[in-house]
Amino acid sequence: MNVITTSNLSKVYDEGPVPVYAVNGVDLEIKKGEFTAIVGPSGSGKTTLLNIIGGLDKASSGGVKIGSTEIENLSANELIDFRLRNIGFVFQSYNLIPVLTAKENTEFIMLLQNTPKAERDKRVESLLAEVGLEDRMNNRPTELSGGQQQRVAVARALASKPQFILADEPTANLDSKSTANLLDIMLKLNKEEDTTFVFSTHDQRVIDRARRIITLEDGKIISDEKQHVQ
Amino acid sequence: MFLKLAWRNIWRNKRRTAITLGSIFFAVILSTLMSSIKEGVYVNMIKNSAGDFYGYAQIQLKGYNEEKTLDYSFEFTDEVKNAVGSESAIEESLPRLESFALASHKTVSKGALVVGVNPEKEKLGTQLHNRVVEGEYLTQNDNEVLIGDGLAEYMNVTVGDTIVLLGQGYHGVSAAGKYRIKGIVKFGSPEISKQVVFLPLKTAQTLYGAENLITNLVLQVNSANAGIKVAKKLKTQLPENLVAYDWQELNPGLVKMIETDRTEGYVFMFILYLVISFGIFGTILMMLAERKHEFGVLVAIGMKRFQLAVLVWLEVISISVLGAIVGVIGALPVCFYLYFSPIKLGDELKQMTEEYGLEAVLQPSVAPEIFINQGIIVFCLAATIAIYPLIKLLSIDAIKQMRS
Numbered sequence: 001m002n003v004i005t006t007s008n009l010s011k012v013y014d015e016g017p018v019p020v021y022a023v024n025g026v027d028l029e030i031k032k033g034e035f036t037a038i039v040g041p042s043g044s045g046k047t048t049l050l051n052i053i054g055g056l057d058k059a060s061s062g063g064v065k066i067g068s069t070e071i072e073n074l075s076a077n078e079l080i081d082f083r084l085r086n087i088g089f090v091f092q093s094y095n096l097i098p099v100l101t102a103k104e105n106t107e108f109i110m111l112l113q114n115t116p117k118a119e120r121d122k123r124v125e126s127l128l129a130e131v132g133l134e135d136r137m138n139n140r141p142t143e144l145s146g147g148q149q150q151r152v153a154v155a156r157a158l159a160s161k162p163q164f165i166l167a168d169e170p171t172a173n174l175d176s177k178s179t180a181n182l183l184d185i186m187l188k189l190n191k192e193e194d195t196t197f198v199f200s201t202h203d204q205r206v207i208d209r210a211r212r213i214i215t216l217e218d219g220k221i222i223s224d225e226k227q228h229v230q
Numbered sequence: 231m232f233l234k235l236a237w238r239n240i241w242r243n244k245r246r247t248a249i250t251l252g253s254i255f256f257a258v259i260l261s262t263l264m265s266s267i268k269e270g271v272y273v274n275m276i277k278n279s280a281g282d283f284y285g286y287a288q289i290q291l292k293g294y295n296e297e298k299t300l301d302y303s304f305e306f307t308d309e310v311k312n313a314v315g316s317e318s319a320i321e322e323s324l325p326r327l328e329s330f331a332l333a334s335h336k337t338v339s340k341g342a343l344v345v346g347v348n349p350e351k352e353k354l355g356t357q358l359h360n361r362v363v364e365g366e367y368l369t370q371n372d373n374e375v376l377i378g379d380g381l382a383e384y385m386n387v388t389v390g391d392t393i394v395l396l397g398q399g400y401h402g403v404s405a406a407g408k409y410r411i412k413g414i415v416k417f418g419s420p421e422i423s424k425q426v427v428f429l430p431l432k433t434a435q436t437l438y439g440a441e442n443l444i445t446n447l448v449l450q451v452n453s454a455n456a457g458i459k460v461a462k463k464l465k466t467q468l469p470e471n472l473v474a475y476d477w478q479e480l481n482p483g484l485v486k487m488i489e490t491d492r493t494e495g496y497v498f499m500f501i502l503y504l505v506i507s508f509g510i511f512g513t514i515l516m517m518l519a520e521r522k523h524e525f526g527v528l529v530a531i532g533m534k535r536f537q538l539a540v541l542v543w544l545e546v547i548s549i550s551v552l553g554a555i556v557g558v559i560g561a562l563p564v565c566f567y568l569y570f571s572p573i574k575l576g577d578e579l580k581q582m583t584e585e586y587g588l589e590a591v592l593q594p595s596v597a598p599e600i601f602i603n604q605g606i607i608v609f610c611l612a613a614t615i616a617i618y619p620l621i622k623l624l625s626i627d628a629i630k631q632m633r634s
């Protein structure tokens with residue numbers, strides 16, 4: 001079953017002298033358990049596409065289905081609630097609430113979901129252990145490295161038990177060691193928990209480890225390949 | 231968790247928080263001190279010009295309060311005694327016969343307020359005997375008088391001298407009498423000191439040809455508020471022709487003066503708080519701009535805009551209320567210190583205050599309302615100002631916030 005389906009998805013910015021097609025007629029199907037990289041030159045529409053899929057931005061035409069929900073039919077407030085329950089987000093940087101510790105940041109999303117305290121505590125510990133931060137639980141973001149912060153962001157994204165995780169250039173601000181480490185964790189989660197990841201990247205080392213690579217250019221999909229990695 | 235988050239957010243930018251807290255602190259401390267001192271002056275004023283002499287409540291014949299002549303005098307009957315006696319708040323009831331007369335000694339004459347009193351009762355009630363600064367206190371059957379120190383000074387008389395009182399008695403008979411000065415009394419209110427002459431009730435009744443009659447029954451209670459309560463209660467219990475007044479009804483001029491002065495204080499406070507509000511508002515604008523990205527992330531990951539708005543609202547309220555609490559705590563020791571050891575004003579100020587009929591002492595009020603009111607004002611202000619971010623955040627858009 002498809003987790004994400006887009007049909008003839010387009011986004012036009014026509015404030016300027018000529019209209020810009022940031023996303024141009026994209027048909028895309030992503031299944032449960034896939035590990036997909038969206039690549040392409042700067043300005044090719046990666047961020048715009050991910051934002052529309054994540055319900056953060058509205059398409060000009062075409063539709064997005066998450067599971068069986070057509071998200072363009074949701075009101076702004078319903079959409080926020082839908083994101084909370086179905087989509088995990090990891091942004092490029094400054095993902096975390098600065099005044100909360102790693103543990104509290106991870107717990108926060110479950111609080112928004114009204115998860116009972118006992119379950120929250122249990123889950124936070126196992127999630128942070130999975131991303132290798134069991135000994136940094138009580139540190140605030142400023143006391144963590146960029147890579148550690150992104151790992152907390154992944155733990156937080158997972159905490160809501162989403163259908164998939166969207167990440168826009170999650171490694172863009174990381175050094176190569178942290179990048180490799182974050183990818184190890186993402187791949188492990190993908191393998192062991194069947195977590196679906198969709199992320200954009202510029203980084204060849206990240207692209208090399210993706211299972212499926214979708215290449216965009218001027219808002220259009222120009223290639224969609226599977227590659228085998230271990 | 232929300233409270234914890236709000237609390238920690240407040241302390242994120244310590245310097246900004248300190249500046250905001252500081253400005254609220256100073257505004258609160260300033261206006262608390264101001265109200266406290268002003269209210270203290272009012273209490274003092276009410277006590278001196280009303281409580282100490284006229285009492286906080288009185289019973290009079292209907293009409294006397296409007297036209298103060300002996301023709302509106304009445305008998306202190308058992309019926310009145312019973313009505314008054316049933317009121318436990320009344321510590322003492324003091325019958326008086328009051329009228330104006332011309333007091334003269336040698337070539338000097340001056341209008342005087344002649345008050346016939348029951349010396350024993352006044353001793354228990356207004357403690358008139360404690361006001362005697364020269365000579366001796368009255369007894370029941372004396373044919374002598376006590377006069378205010380201001381009046382004595384004006385007429386250049388002292389204990390042992392004789393004054394002549396000349397006036398109009400009951401139902402137009404003429405009243406005249408010669409009395410030796412037995413003592414001189416001093417009042418907090420210079421206005422009273424300058425015109426009062428006391429003599430025993432019986433002597434006054436004889437002077438005015440008003441046997442067994444009184445014009446006022448002063449009800450001795452322990453506070454201004456008790457006076458208001460007692461008068462209100464008695465209004466329904468007294469015989470038809472009598473009426474109970476509280477000190478406000480007896481001294482409309484005083485009440486008006488206090489109200490005017492209080493309003494001036496409110497205007498000052500309003501301006502002060504207006505300035506502070508702009509400060510708080512500026513802080514909020516800065517904070518909203520600084521945390522744009524963070525708010526975007528929060529809404530993106532699924533925090534409801536309403537929850538976010540409440541969070542920020544809580545932050546604004548907590549910092550303001552905190553400032554108010556700290557301000558009140560700062561003002562409290564000063565107010566209490568001055569309350570227990572009031573400042574005696576210097577000569578220059580003394581003259582000025584006396585012109586207003588005030589005692590030259592500065593003793594702030596420590597009534598809890600003063601402090602609670604400051605807290606309420608700041609809370610209401612902050613709650614109002616915080617509506618702005620509330621509305622802004624209720625309609626924010628995640629990616630617009632994050633892009634900046």
Ligand SMILES: Nc1ncnc2c1ncn2[C@@H]1O[C@H](COP(=O)(O)OP(=O)(O)OP(=O)(O)O)[C@@H](O)[C@H]1O
Pocket residue numbers: 013015020021022040041042043044045046047048049
């Ligand atoms: N708010 C906007 N208004 C106008 N044009 C926009 C807006 N956002 C994006 N665009 C345009 O849409 C196109 C796609 O932008 P997008 O950010 O999706 O590219 P991207 O592939 O993520 O690029 P990068 O790799 O640099 O992040 C670009 O040409 C960009 O200029």
Ligand SMILES: [Mg+2]
Pocket residue numbers: 046047048168
């Ligand atoms: Mg981008």
